[in-house]
Amino acid sequence: MDQADIPGLLSRLASDEDAARKMAVFKLQSSINDPSFADIFISSGGLIILRRLIMSSSGNTLAYSLQSLSRLLEVDMGWDIFEGPTAGDLVERVVELIVTNPLVNILRGAMSILVALVGHSQSETPATLSTPGTFGFRALRPAVAVYPQFFDLVIQKLQSADHALCGTTLMLINALIRDAVSNDPVANSNGKATGTEEWPKFIKKLQDLGLIKAVYHLMQSAALQDLAHPLLEFQSLTKVLLKKWKGVQVDLERPEHRRALKGLHIASAPNKDYMNGKGNANGNPIGRIEELQDSGKKGSRRHNPEKWRRLGFETESPASEFETAGFLGMMDLTDYVRKNEDAFQKMLQEQSAKPLHARCPVARASLAVTLALYEHFDCEHSDVEDVRGHQLPDGKQQEKLFRPLLLQWSRLHTAGLQAFFRLWKSTGAEQDDFGKVVELIRILIDQVIGQAGRGKDVVEVEEDLVEYDVGRLRTLQMDLLGLSFEDQWGKHLSKTRENLRKEALTFVKEQRVRCLLQGSWFSKPAPRKASRGEPEKSENRRATHGTLWRYTKLSHNRRYLHYADFALRTSHDPGLDALHEKVDLRTISSVVSNVSAPNDDSKSDSASNAAPLPSRHSTKITIYSYVNPEEARKDGDGKEQPLLTLYPLNHSLASEWLDGLLMLLDQAPITADTNKLVHLVEDYGLKIRLLNVRMEATYAGPLVGAGKVPSREGLDDDYHYTI
Template sequence: MSSRTKNGTRPAPEPTNNVLTLDGATQRARIDPTLTVEDVVKQLCSNLKIPDSPSNYALRDHTGELVTNENLRRKIQHKVDLKLVHAPAREARDIAAELQHKDDRDLRLMVFSLQKYMKEEQFVSEFLNHNGLSELINVIDTASGNTLAYALTSLQNLMELDYGWSTLDDKFILRVVKILSSPQQPINVCRPATAILKKLVEADPASTPGVVAGSSRQQNPLPGSVFIYGFGVVFEQMRKEKSFLETVVNRLGSAETAMAQHSMMLINSLLAHASDERWDEFIGELERYNVRRAVVRLMSLHELEDLTSCILDFQANIVRVTHRKKTTPVDPEMDPSHEKSLQVIWSASKLRPEIDENNQMLKWRKLGFETEDIPYEFRDVGVLGLECLRRFIESDPDFSMLIIEQLSRPVEKRWQIARASNEVVELLSEHWAIFAPGYSTSTTFQPFFLDFQRVHSQATRFFLRMWAESGAATEDFTRVAALVRSQVKVALRSENVRQWHEVEADFNCEYQKVRDRQMEELELEDDLLSKVPVRNLRAKLYKESYEFVRQQRIQCLIQGAWFVNAIPSSTPRELIRRPARPWRFMRLDNGLKYLHYVDSAVKFPVRSGLEDLPDRIDVSMISEVATGTCCAPPGVVRDTDVLSTSQPSPLSFSLLSAHEGSMADQIAPDQSRWADWTDGLNMLRRDGGHVASKETAGFVHALTEIGLKIKLLDLSGEMVEIPNSLPAGPPPPSTDYYFSDI
């Protein structure tokens, strides 16, 4: 299989590969790396005098991986042993036929092999053409144990492609839901079943590649498209199996880390894609099963890094949930649940409506609202404020006595309980940056945030106690609110390492101690920044800053970078070896779909484009970007002293697939490159990622604060007073007017 050059001289000898033939014999062959796989197979068939058509054969390596034009050169250079086998198309025809006339004794072995073949597009195309998918679905409908696990994994691998599974119907989805609803199912069944549901949730029309949000294709996918499912389709089947969501949440407490991890990933996907029509129902059901408490327990119990990324994703999703509740108007006339909450609040007060001196109804003002207009009172805190007020009142058995005692005081001295509750919601939202959906920069666990209502109750009690101890009156409301804001920062500091009793202790501080500390802080701060319009401006700038940093991170990925090929920290020390190609250059394509890369023994100048990068990783297959997971290989010339073979590098990260484990283990040359890539890859993920580095979070914060100060320069330079609100002027007397261009 070697050749001569045009001038008759022999080229440098190619590496020799062992080729195992169909009859079990081993042949040694020099394979020209410039040939295509098709030409190599033709020459092998000719040399071995195989009468059958060469198109019926293919090459695989010793691990079973199919040899393609993309990886042929690498396998030749590494002298990998090859096997001459039946072509994927031929295997597909045979397996599809055998599934139709399956023998139970051979079924398990058949679907076991099918798992591997389903990753190969050449196999999949022929398998689908011969009705293989329908037969595979029949196996999933009837099988159990390992056979069911292999069949589900085969389908999961098929669903990594963007075609071929658009015929999955509601009956099949319900079957997968029922599989996951059984608490006795083993991990090898739950893992692929969870991944299948997750894929269906994410396959909504809006996820169609190349679709612009709002276009007609978004509502009407092309015929044969797999992007026809989404949250609504899956949730309809979830509703038929009442125990499904409860079982999934309960699995978060499983001793099997992998079981908890996959359940967490499914919950995150559902949260990220919940549709408007079913949002309230789904979130309400999830909250009833105490999913937040289960995740907080995971924060303290998990020992592996595998769950860290999933927990941070969950936090980011709860930021979205919280923001949506905060921006959903309270409308008791249109929403029965709002009316019910208001009835609970009023009943707990044990008060009766009255008529005031102006002959107007006096009801909600007795609870500390400023008016009787409930939608207006909750305009800034929405449903979140209503839920927090209800929880605060229900958690205090003496609430009615407290209200009656307050009503005996002069009006200006009464506690404005409802107003204080809403102000605390605003303060906590500011503290946890509940500014906009999808924008979360927390890099650490936030267990207190996940218990938002409990923190709210503590902070509201603190607000009322500060009001009483300071002898405040109505005009002092803003002053007391500033005091509470100061204490919130103290009580909720470093929440990833503090205990709940420490938070309670901070909210039980004496007034004078809190006031003295606040006065020290005020010397360093500008009271202007606490004004409501300034807080709203900061929220807008925060969103813009986040998006700017996100685009910058993605541009870093498109530019590309060199990394060290790392060794997973779980690798036994006796198996650690210096890799032949310890360096890897990775670059994201302009379509944001693939990470292209090349492994090399030394760094070299990589040209722009993708010509120098023969291998690639599908970004859609990255389910998690785990950090601090691997060590540096021994004997590698490196750019940093941080790398060590004895412990995981803080600059390491792994790209994990939901079912294939790690697809890449890398070590960045420096902290900046590590932050660029870990956060950039997280921000690309379809199921919603999170920020992993303090650098990115710091950039977003710094840009926000700089932008805020620039916006305020004109005002603060003149010391102009900014009001908390602007009164609306009278409407124009007629429509006979126009807007000036000046």
């Protein structure tokens, strides 16, 4: 619209005819986001007319008016409309529309105005605000007091079928949370808040109204693309809140903190063990100790000397043990106890019957799970500002950005704590093993929660956490430990692997050779005529029909391979005296077989080795010697002749004998079975060595003072080397 038409536009906006006002404000909404146009509009008194339309009109005229003001605020102009004595009436009118008006086009405009109004306090410093207290959540307080159902109805709007309204509503909630958190009281020199913290109460109110559930469903829905920015911002704000709760130190001078600790103590049913007279950590009857302590004190209350240690704290001063996890750790522990009070009491009773060193410290376990989740979701690094106004990636990359499970923090903590109890029991852990179980929990959380897709239901994740196979978890732990050592000690680890491979080859060679020393039966097809290339004396010795058997065995001195053919396979293996034929290993030039060598597809190898042979004679091992050994030594090459052919009954036997013969001849094994066994022995050897290294040595940096040049202060030049 031409700026010269602004006077006429204002005239039509102030007209008594609804049709003229509607057309004028319709044109206004498409032009007012031009700063030059907006500047003239405001200087010509347009804000007064626009405010009048919002306060008195209805239908499309009202919708266009709200949209016009929203677009004006988007270009950071028109804030004067919220200043002065009538500002409160305008805000109350907008809040009233959200509470009472069902039309989506009106709701979208009203929500957008409140988003700008609340968010403006975060974009300006207090010194630049001409009228302090007119922006942010403070500007909404009087109107919300008139319409107390406002927040409930706002959260209900998150379930709207209109994605644009859902997005704007979530933007308003984000702005309100940011404003509440940013107005957190300043801490004094002792680290304690100097005022009353209102943001936890406000956040709890929103959560009680179903905010988390509504956003969780949106984050898992197909509307993700339309709501990407506000959803991702809400996710980042959730991390901010978790970080703030973690930063709040547990202080027994604060009533809510005292109440939380007292609730833990009462929920633990402290009188049960006390009244039953069960022993304390030293094996002394608790009841008797307290009777002695309280004798002669009328009206004094007897206290369990292990009041807090029986709950799993290390000392009788529980507040200090929340130092790392902060109030977030207390929230998680009290939430678990409140929702699982019977299981909590049963757990404590079971642990009280065990010696102190074998008890599972419930409270410490809860704090450990809290910190594991906190680190997994990387709550320490929030990127709210990076999310706002930036374009997000598409496709699978965007899917990875959204972590709806973060919103199910309490349920994940409960499932993680139950998994901790299960691991403690299944591994037979004791107090000294606490750190090891914590490490397993971290790996479990990374594996189950980290691998869960955006659409995976939290119920499935809870089941996976509690029921995850302990064997698989330990395997993952060893793999990760190996990778950690690889990063830290790459060269040293490579040398260790090389040495271990040599040891593994020596071990497997001995195992294979022992198979040859034990001897084995092989099948032998009955010859119809002299086989080409086979010695006639061994092949034509028997002229029988059907399958013959050949028994082969290595001599004790490992120099000769004895064998003989039999018509029937006897129940007892024949000895060396019954094997009349032999092959001198020194005359063997090569061993050839059609047994498959390993390839890159380990699954194919495994399947091939596990399957039975399709035919008894489909796999064979042929031992060759030089026809003229002297010529072979001179020329380095010579004609070969077969000395002995073996037909293994299965792949396992074929692998043992082929690689056993090759290794006897100082050659490398070639079958998948043997190489897999070598790798297995090498891997176990490495794991045993890694388990002998303290975990902190893996991640610890250099010792204090390492790498520094020592000072020469106080020394002179009178020194010498001893050679």
